[in-house]
Amino acid sequence: xxxxxxxxxxxxxxxxxxxxxxxxxxxxxxxxxxxxxxxxxxxxxxxxxxxxxxxxxxxxxxxxxxxxxxxxxxxxxxxxxxxxxxxxxxxxxxxxxxxxxxxxxxxxxxxxxxxxxxxxxxxxxxxxxxxxxxxxxxxxxxxxxxxxxxxxxxxxxxxxxxxxxxxxxxxxxxxxxxxxxxxxxxxxxxxxxxxxxxxxxxxxxxxxxxxxxxxxxxxxxxxxxxxxxxxxxxxxxxxxxxxxxxxxxxxxxxxxxxxxxxxxxxxxxxxxxxxxxxxxxxxxxxxxxxxxxxxxxxx
Numbered sequence: 661x662x663x664x665x666x667x668x669x670x671x672x673x674x675x676x677x678x679x680x681x682x683x684x685x686x687x688x689x690x691x692x693x694x695x696x697x698x699x700x701x702x703x704x705x706x707x708x709x710x711x712x713x714x715x716x717x718x719x720x721x722x723x724x725x726x727x728x729x730x731x732x733x734x735x736x737x738x739x740x741x742x743x744x745x746x747x748x749x750x751x752x753x754x755x756x757x758x759x760x761x762x763x764x765x766x767x768x769x770x771x772x773x774x775x776x777x778x779x780x781x782x783x784x785x786x787x788x789x790x791x792x793x794x795x796x797x798x799x800x801x802x803x804x805x806x807x808x809x810x811x812x813x814x815x816x817x818x819x820x821x822x823x824x825x826x827x828x829x830x831x832x833x834x835x836x837x838x839x840x841x842x843x844x845x846x847x848x849x850x851x852x853x854x855x856x857x858x859x860x861x862x863x864x865x866x867x868x869x870x871x872x873x874x875x876x877x878x879x880x881x882x883x884x885x886x887x888x889x890x891x892x893x894x895x896x897x898x899x900x901x902x903x904x905x906x907x908x909x910x911x912x913x914x915x916x917x918x919x920x921x922x923x924x925x926x927x928x929x930x931x932x933x934x935x936x937x938x939x940x941x942x943x944x945x946x947x948x949x950x951x952x953x954x955x956x957x958x959x
Contacts, residue, residue, distance in 0.1 A: 673955025694728035712747030770939035795830030808857035855936030
């Protein structure tokens with residue numbers, strides 16, 4: 661039984677916490693979102709890590725899977741909530757952390773709701789505690805602020821090179837879920853909204869991952885499929901990370917072909933169903949015999 665976090669996981673968490681703190685200071689009105697994403701990913705590499713997924717910058721009603729595509733001209737707005745979500749891996753040991761910035765200071769209750777729910781739920785992450793009970797507590801805390809948790813977004817356990825390893829940390833009460841166990845890693849991430857408490861997929865997809873299916877294609881498409889498998893394994897990647905030195909290669913078309921062949925799958929940008937603001941807070945923890953060890957704690 662593993663009773664202490666792997667040193668690579670500890671290092672990954674330190675990098676993720678440092679990058680999240682530094683990049684959050686860039687979130688100001690009129691700053692280009694692609695500038696934030698690329699700066700975060702560069703810092704991760706500069707500090708000795710590798711992005712475990714593309715930097716997510718999700719504005720107001722957008723809740724998840726929002727990273728800049730190539731040529732993105734969108735900017736941080738003058739008001740509202742901006743979620744910054746960072747993932748790092750060191751030798752495959754992944755940490756995942758996020759915070760929300762209230763641009764004009766009018767939605768502080770959203771941030772307090774998710775931060776308090778995160779803190780209280782982490783305190784519960786002891787061996788033999790039910791993940792359903794943790795979800796019930798997250799729901800209770802967020803509702804105390806007059807908001808709703810997002811029921812169809814969850815935290816998750818993490819394994820080496822597996823960002824979502826199978827177990828879920830719900831944001832609402834769910835019966836029959838397994839217990840927390842010593843040696844596990846979890847990303848705990850409450851989401852709060854004034855809307856319906858659900859998100860829906862949009863038509864925009866900028867993040868992808870290999871499916872791992874044994875599919876043989878041809879030509880440039882097969883070359884790209886092989887490259888993506890070798891480069892990213894099972895971890896998500898951004899469409900803007902992919903390029904070609906050949907002028908006659910249409911990367912967007914190649915990605916579509918890979919999706920149709922089920923060699924890769926997309927993660928649609930997710931939005932609150934009624935278009936209401938969403939806040940998020942997240943840490944990665946390791947479960948020791950004594951309880952939770954926060955790997956992404958910011959200094």
